[in-house]
Amino acid sequence: MDFLTTSEAAEYLRLGERKLYELVADNAIPCSKVTGKWLFPRHELDRWVLSGLTRPEGMVPAAPPPIVGGSQDDLLEWALRQSGSGLASLTEGTESGVGRLMRGEVAAAAIHFHGEALGAEANIAAVRA
Template identity: 45%
Template structure:
């Protein structure tokens, strides 16, 4: 993760206005988002800010007014298709996992889709950091009082490349060694967090991957930049690469979740969405899009 988005133990202690020993206690009890790079603790600021929001009493989830019929968070082609099929009067505002989660915590979205890897876990993709954002160490608390976190799908994430892969890029190391230009996502996007997690896990030097100054607000924008010859690569899901007839090198399988208030889970709009997922057309669409594993769809990953 870029330097400006990571804080050291002393910096996070000053940011939270608590003693460093308390930080170590939070890390030991798995109650704060963090990662280790060569044994050193680092704290992703975007996750910390949302963790603070989720721990604040009286947060958005405690409000009694009805939420607007908006689905926020990270864009997912399969979810987008299913929402249209459900025809439940839900608008979409897809602008990254962390932005969507902020809207959800503030009560400005009915539910949100997110995929945020847990860089500190042995399996950073299977144990997503989503749980940090809804209470301490996976326990209900703060804004987590009524949250249900449901698995939507497992998705193949990797490098999206020009058709034919002219530079023969097969890994992040190849990307760095060839000086290929990558169109990045905004820091609040789950794909950006995942890419930087993979770079750290590969023990690559910060800045070794050359990133374009222009930021893509969606994977569609990033793929368009490749198709137009503006950049050499982007990081995203297999379904987007297929849609643009681009090459794809898989690097990870991630879990994409839906976060919703328990009360709203049982209301008609969300139930209409779930009804779509039980149809044969849904399974056919997932296969058509490519890169999806929907065998765990509907599994409750967290119940506040």
């Protein structure tokens, strides 16, 4: 993983360091503070810039990467391996997986519904949310 210092990140984004610090203070840019210094993962900065990308009407967005995000499921993991599909998995929970799917960051999202103890209405509410 490639990390940039504050000055490197400002230069990479073509921003002044003061503006970069404002974005950090507003929690508006991906970064991490390590031993008192801010570090910026280059790949996250790229994603951050692309997240605000506007496209002319009719322009088709790029295809999502061949990744299944969302909940961890042993059977799904096995099926992905056995199928030879080339799909990778990124298991970080239903909510994160669905969020990534909505942003076009994964090709599919694995989700788990609530058990019978919570009732069908809980599942409907979860899907709506």
